[in-house]
Amino acid sequence: MxxxxxxxxxxxxxxxxxxxxxxxxxxxxxxxxxxxxxxxxxxxxxxxxxxxxxxxxxxxxxxxxxxxxxxxxxxxxxxxxxxxxxxxxxxxxxxxxxxxxxxxxxxxxxxxxxxxxxxxxxxxxxxxxxxxxxxxxxxxxxxxxxxxxxxxxxxxxxxxxxxxxxxxxxxxxxxxxxxxxxxxxxxxxxxxxxxxxxxxxxxxxxxxxxxxxxxxxxxxxxxxxxxxxxxxxxxxxxxxxxxxxxxxxxxxxxxxxxxxxxxxxxxxxxxxxxxxxxxxKLNSNAFTGHQTSIRLQTKLQLIAGTVIKATEMVNTNQFPHVQDMMGEITTYIELIRAAVLASEMTSEPNQDGIYMPNVTPLYAIRNSGNRWYPRVREIVQLILAGGLMYQPSNADVFNSPIAADIRKYYRGAEVSADDKVKLFKLAADIAVSDFGSRHELYERFYAGDPMFLRIQTQYSAYDKSQCLALVDKLLSKYGISEKV
Ligand SMILES: Cc1cc2nc3c(=O)[nH]c(=O)nc-3n(C[C@H](O)[C@H](O)[C@H](O)COP(=O)(O)OP(=O)(O)OC[C@H]3O[C@@H](n4cnc5c(N)ncnc54)[C@H](O)[C@@H]3O)c2cc1C
Known part of the structure; x- marks a missing residue:
C-alpha cells in the first residue's frame, strides 16, 4: 500500500x-x-x-x-x-x-x-x-x-x-x-x-x-x-x-x-x-528528540508571532521589559534550531553505515523545553495580561445589538476590533484555556519526569570528561607557592 x-x-x-x-x-x-x-x-x-x-x-x-x-x-x-x-x-x-x-x-x-x-x-x-x-x-x-x-x-x-x-x-x-x-x-x-x-x-x-x-x-x-x-x-x-x-x-x-x-x-x-x-540502549531518544525539538520550535514560533503581533496592536511592544520577554522566547527558538542542526552535523555512522542524530544536543533541548514551555506560557500571560480576559465570549457579538460597543472598546491602536479580538482569542487559547493548560502539562511531562530526566542525561550519564579535563589542566599549572 x-x-x-x-x-x-x-x-x-x-x-x-x-x-x-x-x-x-x-x-x-x-x-x-x-x-x-x-x-x-x-x-x-x-x-x-x-x-x-x-x-x-x-x-x-x-x-x-x-x-x-x-x-x-x-x-x-x-x-x-x-x-x-x-x-x-x-x-x-x-x-x-x-x-x-x-x-x-x-x-x-x-x-x-x-x-x-x-x-x-x-x-x-x-x-x-x-x-x-x-x-x-x-x-x-x-x-x-x-x-x-x-x-x-x-x-x-x-x-x-x-x-x-x-x-x-x-x-x-x-x-x-x-x-x-x-x-x-x-x-x-x-x-x-x-x-x-x-x-x-x-x-x-x-x-x-x-x-x-x-x-x-x-x-x-x-x-x-x-x-x-x-x-x-x-x-x-x-x-x-x-x-x-x-x-x-x-x-x-x-x-x-x-x-x-x-x-x-x-x-x-x-x-x-x-x-x-x-x-x-535502543537510543530511540535520538529520533524522537529530533522530532520533538522540531515540533517545539514550531510551537514557540507560533507563540512568539502571536505575542509580537498582539503587543503591536496595543503598543505595549514599546516597553523594554516586554521586548525583553519576547526576546526570551525567540532565544529558545534559536537554541532549538541550533541543537537540531548540531544533532545532524555531529552524527557519526554506526557499524552498518546508519546515521542517527547525535542525541546529546537533543537531550539538552528536551531537558530545557520542559521548563521553557511553562515559562513561555507565563510570558504570554505577563505581556498580554487582562487582554487575555477582556475578549467577548464569542464571535456572535459582532452581529448583536451591542456590536458598536465591541467595535469601539475592543479595537487596538491602529487595528479594528474584528482583527484584534481574533488574534487575542488565539493568545487566550495558548495562555489561559483548558487546552492551553493541558499543553503546559504535556510539555512538562511528555518525555517523563523533568527532574529525573535531567539528572540522568545531563548529569549521571553526561560525558563530563571535557569539563573535568579543563579544570585538571588549569590546576596542573600551579602549586602552593605559584605567584604571578
Ligand atoms: C498531557 C500528557 C500526555 C501524555 N502522553 C503520554 C503518552 O502518549 N504515552 C505515555 O506512555 N505517557 C504519556 N504521558 C505520561 C507521561 O509520560 C507521565 O506523565 C510522566 O512520565 C510522569 O509520570 P506520572 O504522570 O505517572 O507521574 P508520577 O511518576 O506519578 O510522578 C508524580 C510526582 O511524584 C514524583 N515521583 C513519582 N515516583 C517517584 C519515585 N519513584 N521517586 C521519586 N519521586 C517520584 C515525581 O517526581 C512527580 O513529582 C502523558 C502525560 C501527560 C501529562
Missing part, C-alpha cells in the same frame, strides 16, 4: 474504531464524533500533505521492500542528507499543526525506526520488531504508545499494587500468544490511532519479582478487550473563539486491557526485567 492519504486513514479508522469511552458514552465512530473528529481531520491533513507536489520530495522515499513510496519518518538514514530529509518531513507536519499535536504519528515512527535499527537488542524477539516496523511502514499506520502505569500507589512496586493486575501484566500463555490484564496511562491520540506500542517505563526500577510486568508488545487499537477511558475533551466547535482547541485537541486516555490476547508475533519483550531496564 505505501504512504497513505487522509481518506485512507479515515476509512481505516471508521472500519476499525478503538473502543473509546467519554464519560458514559461509547464512541462508535471517531471520524464523525464532534469531540474527536476535529483531531481526526487534522491528522488526515497530515497524510494528505505527504503527497503535495512541493513537499513530496522530502516527505516520501522508496520502500526498500516493495518499491512503493512510504513516509520519510520511517527512513533509516544512510547519510546526513537523509537526516535533513527527516527534519524537513517533521517540519512540514509540525507546521501543519502549529506544533500543537505532539503525538502526530511521526513521533512513533521515529521511535520505531530506532527500534528497527537496534533490533538485535530484542534477542529471540528481534524478528518480531523488524517485521512490525516493516508492517507499519508499508501500511503507514498511526501509532500511539502507553508506557506509564496507573497512578495508584507510586510508593510500591508493580507486584505490590492493591490488585495483582492494577499494572499491566501477563495472566497466562497460550499457543497463540500471551493474555494480558491491567491498565496503562496515557495514550495520547489513542481514540483515533490505528495501533499502540506498549512498554513499561518506571521511575522505580522493577526487580526480578516484577517479571510479569516486564513486557513489550504492539496491538491494533481495536483489539477485543482493549478499551480507552478518555479524559474530558477540550475540543470546541468555534474555530474563531478557540482556533487551536477546535482543531488540535489530541485526546489522552487510560488504556484498559481486559484479558487481551497478544499474538506471539507481536511480543517484543517477554517477562524480561533486564531488558525493560535497559531499553534506553
Amino acid at each position: 505505501g504512504a497513505r492519504k487522509g481518506r485512507d486513514y479515515i476509512e481505516r479508522l471508521k472500519n476499525y474504531p478503538p473502543e473509546t469511552w467519554i464519560g458514559n458514552e461509547k464512541i462508535t465512530d471517531p471520524t464523525t464524533h464532534p469531540l474527536v473528529a476535529p483531531a481526526v481531520k487534522s491528522i488526515a491533513r497530515l497524510y494528505d500533505s505527504q503527497w503535495e507536489t512541493d513537499k513530496k520530495e522530502h516527505m516520501l522515499f522508496k520502500s526498500p521492500k516493495t518499491g512503493d513510496l512510504v513516509g520519510s519518518s520511517f527512513l533509516v538514514p544512510k547519510s546526513k542528507d537523509d537526516l535533513a530529509k527527516r527534519r524537513k518531513m517533521h517540519q512540514v507536519w509540525a507546521e501543519e499543526t502549529y506544533g500543537m499535536m505532539g503525538r502526530s504519528t511521526d513521533f512513533m515512527s521515529a521511535m520505531m525506526t530506532a527500534w528497527y535499527i537496534n533490533s538485535d537488542f530484542f534477542g529471540k524477539y528481534a524478528d518480531h520488531v523488524r517485521n512490525y516496523f516493516e508492517y507499519i511502514r508499508e501500511n503507514d499506520l498511526y501509532l500511539t504508545h502507553v508506557l506509564i502505569d496507573p497512578q495508584v500507589n507510586r510508593g510500591k512496586a508493580p507486584s505490590e499494587q492493591p490488585d495483582e493486575f492494577t499494572y499491566l501484566g501477563v495472566v497466562r500463555e497460550t499457543d497463540k500468544g500471551i493474555i494480558v490484564r491491567g491498565a496503562k496511562m496515557l495514550a495520547t491520540a489513542g481514540p483515533y490511532a490505528d495501533e499502540m506500542l506498549v512498554w513499561p517505563f518506571h521511575l522505580r526500577k522493577p526487580t526480578e519479582k516484577d517479571y510479569k510486568y516486564a513486557i513489550s508488545f504492539a496491538l491494533p487499537m481495536n483489539t477485543p478487550g482493549v478499551r480507552l477511558i478518555a479524559r474530558e475533551p477540550f475540543t470546541r466547535d468555534s474555530v474563531y473563539d478557540h482556533p487551536l482547541a477546535s482543531q488540535f485537541d489530541e485526546l489522552d486516555g487510560v488504556v484498559v486491557f481486559d484479558d487481551v490476547l497478544v499474538p506471539w508475533e507481536r511480543v517484543f519483550i517477554y517477562q524480561d526485567v533486564e531488558r525493560v531496564n535497559t531499553v534506553w
